Structures are given as structure tokens and as C-alpha cells.
Amino acid sequence: MQRGGARGTARDIPSATVGRLITYLRVLNGLEARGVERVSSDLLADEAHVSAFQVRKDLAYFGTFGTRGTGYTVSSLKGELKRILGLTRPWRVAIVGMGRLGQALADYPGLSEYDFDLVAAFDVDERKVGQRHGGVVVRHMGELGAAVAELGLEIVLLTVPVGAAQAAVDAVVAAGVRGILNFAPTVVSVPEGVKVEPVDFLAALKRVSYFLHEGALVEDRG
Amino acid sequence: MQRGGARGTARDIPSATVGRLITYLRVLNGLEARGVERVSSDLLADEAHVSAFQVRKDLAYFGTFGTRGTGYTVSSLKGELKRILGLTRPWRVAIVGMGRLGQALADYPGLSEYDFDLVAAFDVDERKVGQRHGGVVVRHMGELGAAVAELGLEIVLLTVPVGAAQAAVDAVVAAGVRGILNFAPTVVSVPEGVKVEPVDFLAALKRVSYFLHEGALVEDRG
Numbered sequence: 001m002q003r004g005g006a007r008g009t010a011r012d013i014p015s016a017t018v019g020r021l022i023t024y025l026r027v028l029n030g031l032e033a034r035g036v037e038r039v040s041s042d043l044l045a046d047e048a049h050v051s052a053f054q055v056r057k058d059l060a061y062f063g064t065f066g067t068r069g070t071g072y073t074v075s076s077l078k079g080e081l082k083r084i085l086g087l088t089r090p091w092r093v094a095i096v097g098m099g100r101l102g103q104a105l106a107d108y109p110g111l112s113e114y115d116f117d118l119v120a121a122f123d124v125d126e127r128k129v130g131q132r133h134g135g136v137v138v139r140h141m142g143e144l145g146a147a148v149a150e151l152g153l154e155i156v157l158l159t160v161p162v163g164a165a166q167a168a169v170d171a172v173v174a175a176g177v178r179g180i181l182n183f184a185p186t187v188v189s190v191p192e193g194v195k196v197e198p199v200d201f202l203a204a205l206k207r208v209s210y211f212l213h214e215g216a217l218v219e220d221r222g
Numbered sequence: 223m224q225r226g227g228a229r230g231t232a233r234d235i236p237s238a239t240v241g242r243l244i245t246y247l248r249v250l251n252g253l254e255a256r257g258v259e260r261v262s263s264d265l266l267a268d269e270a271h272v273s274a275f276q277v278r279k280d281l282a283y284f285g286t287f288g289t290r291g292t293g294y295t296v297s298s299l300k301g302e303l304k305r306i307l308g309l310t311r312p313w314r315v316a317i318v319g320m321g322r323l324g325q326a327l328a329d330y331p332g333l334s335e336y337d338f339d340l341v342a343a344f345d346v347d348e349r350k351v352g353q354r355h356g357g358v359v360v361r362h363m364g365e366l367g368a369a370v371a372e373l374g375l376e377i378v379l380l381t382v383p384v385g386a387a388q389a390a391v392d393a394v395v396a397a398g399v400r401g402i403l404n405f406a407p408t409v410v411s412v413p414e415g416v417k418v419e420p421v422d423f424l425a426a427l428k429r430v431s432y433f434l435h436e437g438a439l440v441e442d443r444g
Contacts, residue, residue, distance in 0.1 A: 013436075015429075022428045023409065030384070030408060047409060085428060086435025093427075100326040107322055110407060114424055116431075155430055162252070178437070179430040181423065185332060186252060187245065187269060195433035197426040201403065202336055204419040205315075206244045206307060207237075208377055208401040209338075211417035213308025214235075215400070 013084075020058055021081055023048045028078040040071035087115055094120040094153050094177075096168055097160035098128045098138050101183060105157055106134030119151045124164075141168075145175040155179040162186045169196070235306075242280055243303055245270045250300040262293035309337055316342040316375050316399075318390055319382035320350045320360050323405060327379055328356030341373045346386075363390075367397040377401035384408045391418070 013021075027047040031039055041059075045052040059066070064080050066072040082088055093116045095102045102121065105111070111118055111134075121138045123129060131138045139147060147153060156177050160168045165184035172180060178194045185202045235243075249269040253261055263281075267274040281287070281294075286302050288294040304310055315338045317324045324343065327333070333340055333356075343360045345351060353360045361369060369375060378399050382390045387406035394402060400416045407424045 018429060018432055019425070022425050022432075025428075026407065026422075026425070027409065033385075049409060085432050086438075087428065087431065091431045091434075100329055104322040104326045110424055114428075116427060154434060155427070157427075163255075179434050181427050181430055183423070185248065187249065187271060193437075195430050197430050199421065199423045199426050200248075201405070201421045202332055203241070203244045203248070204421050205338060205377070205379075205403050206247075206309065206336075207240060208403055208417050208419050209309065209313045210240055210244075210307050212313075212376060212401050215415075216308075 017058055017061070018085070020048065020050060020054070021085055023050075024055070024058070025078065025081045025085065025087075028074055028081070031074050032078065037074055038071050039074050039077070041066055044072070090115045090117040091154050092117055092119045092152050093155045093157060094118070094122060094147070094151075095157045095159060096122045096141070096144075096172060097158060097164075098123040098125075098131070098133065099159060099161075102157075102159040103133050105159065106136065108134075116155070120147050120153060122147075141171065144171060148175045148177060153177055155181065157181045157183065159183045239280055239283070240307070242270065242272060242276070243307055245272075246277070246280070247300065247303045247307065247309075250296055250303070253296050254300065259296055260293050261296055261299070263288055266294070312337045312339040313376050314339055314341045314374050315377045315379060316340070316344065316369070316373075317379045317381060318344045318363070318366075318394060319380060319386075320345040320347075320353070320355065321381060321383075324379075324381040325355050327381065328358065330356075338377070342369050342375060344369075363393065366393060370397045370399060375399055377403065379403045379405065381405045 024044060027044060041052045041055040045055045062080065062084055064077065095105055095118065098121050106118060106121055118134050118136055121133060121136050122141045122144055123138050124141045128138050129140045154177065156172045158165065158168060158180055162184050165182065165186050166188050169180060169188045169190060173190055173194055180190065180194065180196045181199060182188055182196050183199045185200050188196060190196050246266060249266060263274045263277040267277045270277070284302065284306055286299065317327055317340065320343050328340060328343055340356050340358055343355060343358050344363045344366055345360055346363045350360050351362045376399065378394045380387065380390055380402055384406050387404065387408050388410050391402060391410045391412060395412055395416055402412065402416065402418045403421060404410055404418050405421050407422050410418060412418050
């Protein structure tokens, strides 16, 4: 089966480049929403907070060239980036842990807008089982393995408490899921071949407070 | 006023190091919760997913040395990291945007556990103004400037829709807040001297799906 083109196929892309391509795609979505049809590398760079040279280098790598003076067509560049990033078909996701955050995520329209289809939700709490959120009915964690096979689950959004995170990850991996987005503010271990991305807002919050702390130290000395 | 020690004071720390120190702190919190009193650089490295050499190098930089064979005392290393990171006093935070995510954050116990005190919440929707979440009463965005002065707000958690993000950021900055944690999946601009950290779970989700996509491409060729 052929997916991706001859140049710059997915396996060759460094993760920093992948991160920038995702940012370009986000910028293009914003431009498209504002009715913008063409974008220069300068504007794309400005909105993505990188240099125009970096934008041109990243896109030339995939054989995507803008036209001098007119730049890129927003819709076609967006389509090209989605193809490269494997975002041309919906991904089947489930939420594990249906507390407040899990419920908020289930109802979040951004998931389906960006082609992530919520197909299931799980919790260990019998009182939550049977509740409906975001169009799915909460199942018991014991049904995870069967559900992965039945629904073709590909990615789990993990929104369980810190103390339950590693055990939940182990269960998710044992059920055959190889992609996990971890919202619990703790480091979890997975075997090779499984990808965990942390969404640790407390760590991000600490980076903000550190910036303010650092600034205060500099002012104290000045 | 003297904050921080003579060695390795805050202004000298590269941001990658700050990120690792935050991870070490998270690991130490986990160890402490499990009743562990001492930690070797090997164990700390293992749990933080970095090399033991990196751990020793990072900590020696601050004049913090473990004892060969017995390692570091968890509580004192934790205290030292908190001092370096400016986490020795609570930071005064507010939530701007009291939709589902804002409400979930207001009720999240991790904020106060990690010394971020929620002191206010704001929304533009009159129906939300006056509601109580996480111990604070929602105020109208028009009161932001007055509230910053009154409450000494330092950091805003921004949980508004994409289309409202830049205008909300501008209002937050105009009110005198210099630290923003941006949960809206869009890039926002701020003047120099203001720190924005994105918490973009959709971007993280795309990194996960890209990993799976990339793996599928490799398997197709194999």
C-alpha cells in the first residue's frame, strides 16, 4: 500500500520538524477561518514564531515550493501538511478516566474538528459507567481489551489520578493501544513501540512562574 | 532582598535545564508520596527518563552533591529544587474563560497542592458571572484590571475559545499580568517581558497520531 510521496516520507522527519509542521497547520487553519487564501513564508513564519528561512527550508524538504511574490495557497499547503502528518483520515480515540477533565475532553468540539473521533470512554467507578458524555457511553475499564478489538481504538487520552496512572497505562498497553496522551502530572513507562506524549500543564505553569521568579531576581540585583 | 544562593542563581539556567529540574521535582514528589527517603542519581535518572550523568551534572551545577553509595535525601533535594525554581511561596493565579475546561481547572486539587493559589476567575458571559467554582466567584472580564491590582494576580490560565484568545491575551497583558498559560489551541502574541506557555493538547495528540502513522508507513515498506 502506498501512502505518502516519494520525497520526504514520514519516517525521515525529525521530531522538531514534525512539531513545526503541526504549528504551520494550526496557523493555516486560523488563516483559512479568517478567509485568507494565500500566505507568504514571511507571514507563516511570523504567525508560527519561527524564521521565514526555517519555513522555506521545512517546506522545500517535502518538495513544497511557494511562488516568489505570491507564496503558498492556504488550502493546498494545508492538504499537503495533513498528508505528510497522516491526518487525512480520522483517528479512533478513547478517554480513560471520566472525572471532570475526562468529561470536559469528551465534550470538546476540537477533537472531531481535527479528525480525532471519540469512540469510547472508560472508568473504574461503577457510578460513572453508563453515563453519556460527548456522544459515548462510559464503559468499565474491565471492558477495555474487548473494546479495543471491537472499535479499533488507536489512541487513549489518559485522564486518571497520578496514583492510578502507571496501572492504567499498563492496562491500555496490554489491550493493544500504542498511542497515549497522558494528562496525569507524572512520568509513566511504556515498552518500545508505544508512544506517550505528556500534557503536563503543571510543568508548563512552573515554567511560567519560573520566568517571573527569574525576572524578580534580576530586578532585585539591578 | 536576597533570594537564591550564590551559586547557580536563577538567571543563569538554560530553559532545557529548568524543564529537567521540574521533572526531577515531579519524580521526587512521587517518591516522597511512596515513603522513599533517599534516592540515587541512577533511580532519579531512570524515573525522569534522562541519563544518570545528566542528573549529576544538573545538580552539581547548583552545588547540590549526592553522597556516593547513598545518593540524595529526597526531602532536602526537593526543598533545594523548589528554592531554585522559585516555588517556595504560593503564586496567585486566575482563570480567564469559565467554560468546561475552566471549571475543571478551578476544581483541580493539583493547583493548590503545587502552591498555585486560585484567587479569581473571569468570563465575558453574564450568565457565568456570580457562579462559584473552586472557591472563587466568577467575575466579569471588565473587572480584570481592578482585580489584578486588588488581588496581586501574577499568572492567568487562559481557557477561552480560539477566536477569543488574542483579544483575551491583550486584555490580560494590559491589566498588568506577565505570565500566561494558554490552553487555546492557537499561537498568540505578547510583548517582550511577558511569558506565554502553550498547553496544546491537540498538538500533542497529533504527535501521537504521527508516531502511529509513521510506524504504519515503515510496516508497509517492510
